[in-house]
Amino acid sequence: MLRARFLIPLVVFAVMVVFLGVGLNLDPREVPSPLIDKPAPAFELPQLEAADKTFSQKDMLGKVWMLNVWASWCVSCREEHPHLVAFARTGAVPIYGLNYKDERAAGIAWLARFGNPYQLSAYDHQGQVGIDYGVYGVPETYLIDKAGVIRYKRIGIVTPEVIRDKILPLVKELNGNG
Amino acid sequence: MGKLLALLLGLVLAGTALAREAPTVAADPVLEKRVMALAEELRCLVCQNQTIADSHADLAIDLKNQIREKLKAGMNEAQIKDYMVARYGDFVLYRPQVKATTVPLWFGPFALLLVAVAGLFYYIVRRRHAAPAQTLSEEEQAKVRALLDAPEERT
Numbered sequence: 038m039l040r041a042r043f044l045i046p047l048v049v050f051a052v053m054v055v056f057l058g059v060g061l062n063l064d065p066r067e068v069p070s071p072l073i074d075k076p077a078p079a080f081e082l083p084q085l086e087a088a089d090k091t092f093s094q095k096d097m098l099g100k101v102w103m104l105n106v107w108a109s110w111c112v113s114c115r116e117e118h119p120h121l122v123a124f125a126r127t128g129a130v131p132i133y134g135l136n137y138k139d140e141r142a143a144g145i146a147w148l149a150r151f152g153n154p155y156q157l158s159a160y161d162h163q164g165q166v167g168i169d170y171g172v173y174g175v176p177e178t179y180l181i182d183k184a185g186v187i188r189y190k191r192i193g194i195v196t197p198e199v200i201r202d203k204i205l206p207l208v209k210e211l212n213g214n215g
Numbered sequence: 216m217g218k219l220l221a222l223l224l225g226l227v228l229a230g231t232a233l234a235r236e237a238p239t240v241a242a243d244p245v246l247e248k249r250v251m252a253l254a255e256e257l258r259c260l261v262c263q264n265q266t267i268a269d270s271h272a273d274l275a276i277d278l279k280n281q282i283r284e285k286l287k288a289g290m291n292e293a294q295i296k297d298y299m300v301a302r303y304g305d306f307v308l309y310r311p312q313v314k315a316t317t318v319p320l321w322f323g324p325f326a327l328l329l330v331a332v333a334g335l336f337y338y339i340v341r342r343r344h345a346a347p348a349q350t351l352s353e354e355e356q357a358k359v360r361a362l363l364d365a366p367e368e369r370t
Contacts, residue, residue, distance in 0.1 A: 068260065071304040138273070164277055171302035173260035173274055 070171055070190045077104075077181050078169040085136045085144050085158035092133070092159045094185060101211045103132045103204070104179040105155070105195070106167065108139040109147035111175040117194040118151045124200050125154035130180075130208045134158030137167045137175055180204060182211045250283045253292055257299055258307050266309065 072078075081093040094104075105121060107114045125132050134155035136144045141160060148158075161167055170179065173192075180189040189207055191199060254268035259275045267275040278299070285295050296308065305311045313321055351359065 068304055068306045071301060164274075168277065168281060168302060171304070173303065 068192070070187075070192075072171055072179075072187050073190060075187060077179070077185050077187050078166070080159070080161075080166040080169065082135075082159040082161055082166060085134070085141060085148075085160040087157075088141070088160070092157060094181070097133070097181065098185050099183050101130055101183055101208055102181055103130050104135055104170075104181060105132055106135045106137050106170070106172050106175050106177045107158075108137045108175050109143040110139065111137075113194055114176045115151065117176050117196075118154070120195055120197055120200065121154040122152040123197075124195075124204075129205060131156050135166060135170075135172075136160050137172060138162065138164040180207055180211075246283065246286060249286055249292070250279060253282050253286075253295060254279050256296070256309055258309055260303055260307065 077094045079094060081091050081095075084090045084092050107118075121132060132154050134157070136158045138161065141162070144158065144160070148155075159166070164172075170177075176194060178191040178195050179187050182188050188211060189203065191203070195204070251268050254275075255266045257267045257278065259265045259267045259270035259272055259278075261272040261274050262270050265275075267278050281298075282295055285298065290298075299307045305317060311317045311320060
């Protein structure tokens with residue numbers, strides 16, 4: 038015991054390295070959402086491109102779908118957008134947009150410029166639906182199952198890795214079980 | 216001259232004080248006080264280490280408006296906190312409720328302290344037992360005496 042004493046600082050150091058290593062690899066922006074496994078909050082919003090039509094989460098009952106929160110003022114959305122456009126082309130899961138605290142004309146122009154991966158976008162000018170969905174860092178993405186329950190939430194950019202490792206397997210699972 | 220300087224300084228300070236004040240919408244100061252009291256309890260998720268009372272982020276302003284409207288509509292503080300937690304999770308509260316998932320957060324530091332104190336206590340007690348009073352043999356005592364009595368060496 039006494040002989041192993043010189044090992045104590047080494048052990049303390051190793052424990053610290055492990056803790057700091059884990060701590061550094063955690064993303065403090067990724068706050069666990071309380072909405073996982075809860076029904077998607079209800080909303081009914083005008084559509085971005087057709088102000089006279091509305092879109093509600095109820096319209097999607099019976100389908101697995103993805104809700105992506107975006108805005109023309111959101112810089113990270115530009116980075117994310119090509120991945121979404123490519124993902125939409127595969128047709129794996131229908132993607133709907135929530136245009137968050139944006140101006141209608143700016144949103145439409147943005148889609149015209151960068152491409153439109155969305156079946157349609159709901160126009161949340163006031164940001165009330167965003168608050169109901171706990172949005173705090175656009176872009177955010179939700180995967181909602183056939184029963185209208187949120188099964189996955191991604192805060193920040195949806196990368197090809199996220200699509201491959203998280204979204205696609207879950208989409209398959211959700212479609213298979215229904 | 217001194218008066219003028221004081222006046223100028225006063226004006227400058229008044230200006231910064233005004234600039235720092237978050238824009239208030241409600242004319243009712245009592246309501247506004249409740250809004251700010253509640254806003255101080257809630258974390259701004261955009262800027263994480265600020266309360267939404269301190270923050271000027273868009274979301275913080277929206278949430279302050281939400282609080283104001285909900286208070287006006289007759290909801291109480293606890294209900295509004297629940298509303299926020301339902302959307303943003305426990306992280307939004309600066310003083311999270313005590314429940315199963317937050318027990319380590321609340322009592323972990325005390326548990327650690329307890330473990331540390333117990334360890335220290337154990338260590339001290341063991342040391343006291345492990346170190347018996349040492350006595351010198353005759354031979355050693357003679358050596359000590361010789362060393363002490365020897366004239367000081369100069370180098």
